[in-house]
Amino acid sequence: MLVLTRKLGETIRIGDNITIKIVDLDGRHVKLGIEAPRNVSVNREEIYERIQRENQAAAISKDKGLENIANVLRKKEK
Numbered sequence: 001m002l003v004l005t006r007k008l009g010e011t012i013r014i015g016d017n018i019t020i021k022i023v024d025l026d027g028r029h030v031k032l033g034i035e036a037p038r039n040v041s042v043n044r045e046e047i048y049e050r051i052q053r054e055n056q057a058a059a060i061s062k063d064k065g066l067e068n069i070a071n072v073l074r075k076k077e078k
Helices: 045-077
Strands: 011-014 018-026 029-035
Touching: none
Parallel strands: none
Antiparallel strands: 011 018, 018 029
């Protein structure tokens, strides 16, 4: 992990097209401004984890739905 020290108003660059700027410092909180292309997803960790859980649940649900459809079709063939 790279650890950097920045002051208010300073920026960090990631590659050619992602910029992170220190927008505000308030006690123990840092407010960041992030500029990234629309195709780059930027989320807080807890939101990212929730999205991952929901995607996994949807994939399982889809698989079970497909199994149910397959079973119905198999029964109709008999």
